[in-house]
Amino acid sequence: MKTNVRDAGGVQVVELKGKITIGSGDVQLRETINKLVDSGKKHILVEMKEVTTIDSSGIGELVGCYTSVTNKGGKLKLLHLPPKINDVLTVTQLITVFDVYESESEALASFRG
Amino acid sequence: MSLSSRFENIEMVQHLCSKLLEGRDIPEELRHWILMAVREGLANAIKHGNQQDQSKHVHLEMDIVGDTLAISIRDEGEGFEPEEVADPLAPENRLKTSGRGIFYMRTFMDDVRFRRHASGGMEIVLKKNLGALNEKEGKPA
Numbered sequence: 001m002k003t004n005v006r007d008a009g010g011v012q013v014v015e016l017k018g019k020i021t022i023g024s025g026d027v028q029l030r031e032t033i034n035k036l037v038d039s040g041k042k043h044i045l046v047e048m049k050e051v052t053t054i055d056s057s058g059i060g061e062l063v064g065c066y067t068s069v070t071n072k073g074g075k076l077k078l079l080h081l082p083p084k085i086n087d088v089l090t091v092t093q094l095i096t097v098f099d100v101y102e103s104e105s106e107a108l109a110s111f112r113g
Numbered sequence: 114m115s116l117s118s119r120f121e122n123i124e125m126v127q128h129l130c131s132k133l134l135e136g137r138d139i140p141e142e143l144r145h146w147i148l149m150a151v152r153e154g155l156a157n158a159i160k161h162g163n164q165q166d167q168s169k170h171v172h173l174e175m176d177i178v179g180d181t182l183a184i185s186i187r188d189e190g191e192g193f194e195p196e197e198v199a200d201p202l203a204p205e206n207r208l209k210t211s212g213r214g215i216f217y218m219r220t221f222m223d224d225v226r227f228r229r230h231a232s233g234g235m236e237i238v239l240k241k242n243l244g245a246l247n248e249k250e251g252k253p254a
Contacts, residue, residue, distance in 0.1 A: 022156045023120030055152050056217055060210040067208055084145060091220050092213055093202055 001025030001051075003032045011043040011111050012036050013079075013104070017050040020058030029058070033065040033076070042074030043111045045104075049080035054088060063094065075099075079107050115170040118163040118188075123155045126173060130184070133175055137243055146221035147182065147241055153214040154186040154237050162188025162235055172234075180244030187236040195227040 001018040014032060019025050036044055046062075054062075069076040077099040081089070089095040101107035116122045127148045134144055155171060163169035169189040176183055199206050201213045219225045224240040 021120075021152070022123070022160065055149065055156065056211075056213040057156065059213060063208055064210040067210075084142075088149075088217070092216065093207060097207065 001028055003028060005032065005036065008045070008104075008108055011045050011108050012041045013045045013047055015047040015050070019053040020051055020061065021053055021055045022057035026057045026061045029061045030064060034068065037068055037072050037074065042069070042072065044069055044074065044076045045079050045101075045107050045111070046076065047079045047104075048082060048085060051082060051085060054085050059088060059092070059094065063097070066098065075111060077101060077107055077110065079104055114173045116173060117167050118159045118165055118169050118171060119167060120156065120159060122171070123152050123159075126155055127151055130175055133177060134182070134243075137177075139243055150218045150221040150239055150241075151184060151186075153218050154184065154239055157214050157218075157237070158186050158188035158190075158235075161193070162190030164190065177243065180242055182239075182241045182243055184239040185236060186239070187230050187234050189234040192229050192235040 001016060001020055001024065003017075004015040006013050006015070014036070016025075016029065020029055033044065044065075046065075066076045079101050081100050086095065086100075089098065099110065101110065116126070130148060130151050131144065134147070155173075158171045159165060163171065171189075172185075172187040174183075174185040195215070198215055199209075199212050201207065201209070201216045206212060215225070218237070218239060222239045222241050224238075226238045228236050228238075230236045
């Protein structure tokens, strides 16, 4: 998995590309988010558009990241969920946990609200 | 087939399963969920069963008999009690970072059975009826 982090008006947009699966991308996701949290970043938007595959391990890491950010008083939201990842989050009822957006501008605005 | 306990082998097995399904009129979406169930079964065997001990193997059988795809995945670990696996949908478990693999297998396949194998280790048998499927049925419930 490839990651890129960019600042969008104080919100850290974490762009993920590729697979978030066991042994490949799951730990990388955690390390990327933890680094942001440790440096005091509290508003994180995870761009999922180019995530091709996710498994239970990747879902677990996503949940762990959400908890880490929330516990530090921050917010982690998701952008552009591919349909199959939406399905995977839906069957485990995690879709109700995450704030999911289809528009980056709306997602960014939601952090200011 | 026997494989060493390496996560890298998961994609190879997914590829083999995909080849096995070739030529059958299976919706792409259903194929995706079957391969995800295979991934979860192997990951479970490698991580929880064999504890990533590369001297231990994962034993695999895949076949289609009639309209039924059957996949057997056996590890060389100490085994577990399937009924003791926590429900990932329970509110107290929803934010846990693990414990969803078996749930996904059960969601995406028609039949998932666990048994302690006579020669040791835990065996998971996944089955999916490939007959009379359409796009709607390909989606998880």
